[in-house]
Amino acid sequence: xxxxxxxxxxxxxxxxxxxxxxxxxxxxxxxxxxxxxxxxxxxxxxxxxxxxxxxxxxxxxxxxxxxxxxxxxxxxxxxxxxxxxxxxxxxxxxxxxxxxxxxxxxxxxxxxxxxxxxxxxxxxxxxxxxxxxxxxxxxxxxxxxxxxxxxxxxxxxxxxxxxxxxx
Amino acid sequence: xxxxxxxxxxxxxxxxxxxxxxxxxxxxxxxxxxxxxxxxxxxxxxxxxxxxxxxxxxxxxxxxxxxxxxxxxxxxxxxxxxxxxxxxxxxxxxxxxxxxxxxxxxxxxxxxxxxxxxxxxxxxxxxxxxxxxxxxxxxxxxxxxxxxxxxxxxxxxxxxxxxxxxxxxxxxxxxxxxxxxxxxxxxxxxxxxxxxxxxxxxxxxxxxxxxxxxxxxxxxxxxxxxxxxxxxxxxxxxxxxxxxxxxxxxxxxxxxxxxxxxxxxxxxxxxxxxxxxxxxxxxxxxxxxxxxxxxxxxxxxxxxxxxxxxxxxxxxxxxxxxxxxxxxxxxxxxxxxxxxxxxxxxxxxxxxxxxxxxxxxxxxxxxxxxxxxxxxxxxxxxxxxxxxxxxxxxxxxxxxxxxxxxxxxxxxxxxxxxxxxxxxxxxxxxxxxxxxxxxxxxxxxxxxxxxxxxxxxxxxxxxxxxxxxxxxxxxxxxxxxxxxxxxxxxxxxxxxxxxxxxxxxxxxxxxxxxxxxxxxxxxxxxxxxxxxxxxxxxxxxxxxxxxxxxx
Numbered sequence: 001x002x003x004x005x006x007x008x009x010x011x012x013x014x015x016x017x018x019x020x021x022x023x024x025x026x027x028x029x030x031x032x033x034x035x036x037x038x039x040x041x042x043x044x045x046x047x048x049x050x051x052x053x054x055x056x057x058x059x060x061x062x063x064x065x066x067x068x069x070x071x072x073x074x075x076x077x078x079x080x081x082x083x084x085x086x087x088x089x090x091x092x093x094x095x096x097x098x099x100x101x102x103x104x105x106x107x108x109x110x111x112x113x114x115x116x117x118x119x120x121x122x123x124x125x126x127x128x129x130x131x132x133x134x135x136x137x138x139x140x141x142x143x144x145x146x147x148x149x150x151x152x153x154x155x156x157x158x159x160x161x162x163x164x165x166x167x
Numbered sequence: 168x169x170x171x172x173x174x175x176x177x178x179x180x181x182x183x184x185x186x187x188x189x190x191x192x193x194x195x196x197x198x199x200x201x202x203x204x205x206x207x208x209x210x211x212x213x214x215x216x217x218x219x220x221x222x223x224x225x226x227x228x229x230x231x232x233x234x235x236x237x238x239x240x241x242x243x244x245x246x247x248x249x250x251x252x253x254x255x256x257x258x259x260x261x262x263x264x265x266x267x268x269x270x271x272x273x274x275x276x277x278x279x280x281x282x283x284x285x286x287x288x289x290x291x292x293x294x295x296x297x298x299x300x301x302x303x304x305x306x307x308x309x310x311x312x313x314x315x316x317x318x319x320x321x322x323x324x325x326x327x328x329x330x331x332x333x334x335x336x337x338x339x340x341x342x343x344x345x346x347x348x349x350x351x352x353x354x355x356x357x358x359x360x361x362x363x364x365x366x367x368x369x370x371x372x373x374x375x376x377x378x379x380x381x382x383x384x385x386x387x388x389x390x391x392x393x394x395x396x397x398x399x400x401x402x403x404x405x406x407x408x409x410x411x412x413x414x415x416x417x418x419x420x421x422x423x424x425x426x427x428x429x430x431x432x433x434x435x436x437x438x439x440x441x442x443x444x445x446x447x448x449x450x451x452x453x454x455x456x457x458x459x460x461x462x463x464x465x466x467x468x469x470x471x472x473x474x475x476x477x478x479x480x481x482x483x484x485x486x487x488x489x490x491x492x493x494x495x496x497x498x499x500x501x502x503x504x505x506x507x508x509x510x511x512x513x514x515x516x517x518x519x520x521x522x523x524x525x526x527x528x529x530x531x532x533x534x535x536x537x538x539x540x541x542x543x544x545x546x547x548x549x550x551x552x553x554x555x556x557x558x559x560x561x562x563x564x565x566x567x568x569x570x571x572x573x574x575x576x577x578x579x580x581x582x583x584x585x586x587x588x589x590x591x592x593x594x595x596x597x598x599x600x601x602x603x604x605x606x607x608x609x610x611x612x613x614x615x616x617x618x619x620x621x622x623x624x625x626x627x628x629x630x631x632x633x634x635x636x637x638x639x640x641x642x643x644x645x646x647x648x649x650x651x652x653x654x655x656x657x658x659x660x661x662x663x664x665x666x667x668x669x670x671x672x673x674x675x676x677x678x679x680x681x682x683x684x685x686x687x688x689x690x691x692x693x694x695x696x697x698x699x700x701x702x703x704x705x706x707x708x709x710x711x712x713x714x715x716x717x718x
Contacts, residue, residue, distance in 0.1 A: 083328025
């Protein structure tokens, strides 16, 4: 499994901490939603970055109170065809204004990279090694987008209208 | 016609390239069948009983003559020389080879058509009235709004992996020909007191094993908020729809479980947060899409021209004219329905030669435009009345002028066990036998308006629940049996049919239907009371009494 961010393979600086494990004194850590809620007083005062793995069956509204102290939210695709995390990503970015790292985890495949990118994910734990090199190409496969999603890409309609104005 | 431009063509080329790459990765083993399955489905590629099947979208049922010719070409080049028009304004090819599908798609893309989102757990091809833009009394052309929805839903990054498939239909005329009440979302366009376009929004309709009529969750939605409201609905569904059981995963189950009122409340909460954001439709956006629908330059003509009056002396033409020709909004013009339901034929099938001939006739008589209706017939929406006699002779010559529109032999049927891996029972042979039994057109005419719908299994692709007579194939100890329902309706007063009684074996179905029909003829108050009204007035009992007694 490889982590891709900003179009490049990077080292994962976060260490996943099991729910019953002792928190390390330093370093970036990733905890479960249950651990986040249970140990909030400790975690919120931690100097090093904290991230959470948020399950796809809980609304991210419940994560909102913690967001300002989090450096990473990892959303989960238990299987690629379970698309709940796309809506969670939208809610985090738009409704809650979350601007930290939003990581796609679980069954993260090439044919979904672009959907994830458009939904607001900016880091990807890629399931198949062979898909890592295809990442950049997958994001460039389309130059035409029909619907706005708040990702900054210009829609067909707006492209057409501005081309007409220019012409 | 909606005119596709360079952007749309670029998109289709990119989509085609992506699918070709996916097929290659599947053949090379880089994609598992499970991974590939959903990708191919989202391009309309199914694996059926005997072969792969390719389903092609015909957005809101509108085709140009060139597009229809291309459909004919694909049928001839890659399939067995015919295509099957479906109840969702699509066409299917049943015998296509997987390795040739990317080539077929590339051919289709040259005329702007594709199989995108004709399957998969995503927002499917948006459907509407096949008479859109031609029928009198329409508040607006619903295809403009269907196109706006099509663009919004195409490769929607958030909604491509929903709990289950998602179907949207739009209707804008008095009579609802789009069956909006049996869709995941049904939209009905009207004008408010100030003259602004507004939508009634219905959710949670659908057939299948748990049929529901859609529930109204919003009246008078201003049209500029259409997309944000749809996004709110689908977002609530994506987050909360059930994923634990495929049979409970449609939005209708969510709406049923939490109640329409609570569902509407959740949608409203979501909508309030996004309604004035980037999905709000401004006039520039709507006008741009509207401007790309081209309408014929209609001549100024009088109704009932001499040529038509003369031809009506011919009883065969008169019969067809009475049955298959409808009023157009422009004087001197007419809407012509082309029956794909010949006696003994497969409902909805057309050969390559028929498609090409119809395309030529559309060029000659109908401004090059063809429509596909959910009843599995084709339609020429804009025909000059004076051309009707010549058009009729040409249609008759290729076997698509059976004057049986809306009659008992105008059967809606799924492909059934002859093709489909889900089916319990055959549909097509039953449809064929029923058309043979009622082949006498005078008899069918005497019976009057009667919609028969056949589904080969509980998935209800033949919409049996909303047939005036619905037929559902079931498996009983390895034998084909059929359940019959009466009184279903698909229109603006949509209703689900009621079970007539015990299921009957294949060989008895046609006899039972004939006895039901005879009972109706005996029981109706007048010739003006159509079958479904008699069922409504009297209930099932008098039909049940007669249906099972062999005469």
